[in-house]
Amino acid sequence: MKADSELTAKFSNIYISLLYAIMIKDINKVSHFLSSEMVKKYEDIINSLKERQVSQLYDELNVGEIDILKREEKDGLERITVRILSRYMNYLVDSEGNYLEGNNSYREEHENILVFEKSVNAQELSHYRCKYCGNNLDINFTGECPNCNNVYNMEDHDYQLVSLEVK
Numbered sequence: 001m002k003a004d005s006e007l008t009a010k011f012s013n014i015y016i017s018l019l020y021a022i023m024i025k026d027i028n029k030v031s032h033f034l035s036s037e038m039v040k041k042y043e044d045i046i047n048s049l050k051e052r053q054v055s056q057l058y059d060e061l062n063v064g065e066i067d068i069l070k071r072e073e074k075d076g077l078e079r080i081t082v083r084i085l086s087r088y089m090n091y092l093v094d095s096e097g098n099y100l101e102g103n104n105s106y107r108e109e110h111e112n113i114l115v116f117e118k119s120v121n122a123q124e125l126s127h128y129r130c131k132y133c134g135n136n137l138d139i140n141f142t143g144e145c146p147n148c149n150n151v152y153n154m155e156d157h158d159y160q161l162v163s164l165e166v167k
Contacts, residue, residue, distance in 0.1 A: 007068070008068065010159070011084070012084065014030065014033045015086070015112065016061065018030050018042065018161070019061060022046060022056050023057055027042050033161055035162040038163075055092065056090075057089070057090070057092070057102075059107075060088055062086065062087055062088070064086065066082060068081070069083050076119060077119060078118050078120050080115070081114070085110070090102050090103055111166070113165045115164075116161055116162065118160065133148040135148070
């Protein structure tokens with residue numbers, strides 16, 4: 001099992017990457033760390049932004065604290081619940097970059113409860129290769145093969161985000 005500091009760094013990175021994916025309207029950059037239900041949820045959010053021709057911004061984003069709240073094992077899955085305190089300005093702009101709504105003047109603190117799961121039989125890998133072309137992958141960067149553009153599925157190897165609640 002990974003040390004708590006390594007896990008919290010990984011979970012923080014996934015959280016920030018998810019918000020960044022919303023801002024750039026491209027879930028593929030983080031989808032390998034999301035359950036299929038979460039991919040669908042955030043694809044819908046991104047598609048709504050595209051249809052409305054607006055962008056969601058999380059300006060001056062930082063993670064202040066991250067704590068592991070609970071670890072449990074059930075039905076062949078290891079589940080970790082974490083709390084992330086983040087601060088950012090949360091607002092919408094139009095296609096010209098004009099402010100529409102939200103808070104663009106100061107950072108607000110947000111308590112986020114994230115749940116990650118992985119199979120208890122997960123085979124953690126020291127390095128990842130694309131199963132389609134064999135190219136080495138930097139899985140923490142995008143999980144997308146720079147050679148053939150296929151996305152690596154982490155489901156059998158590492159944690160996936162299965163729930164995110166902003167309080």
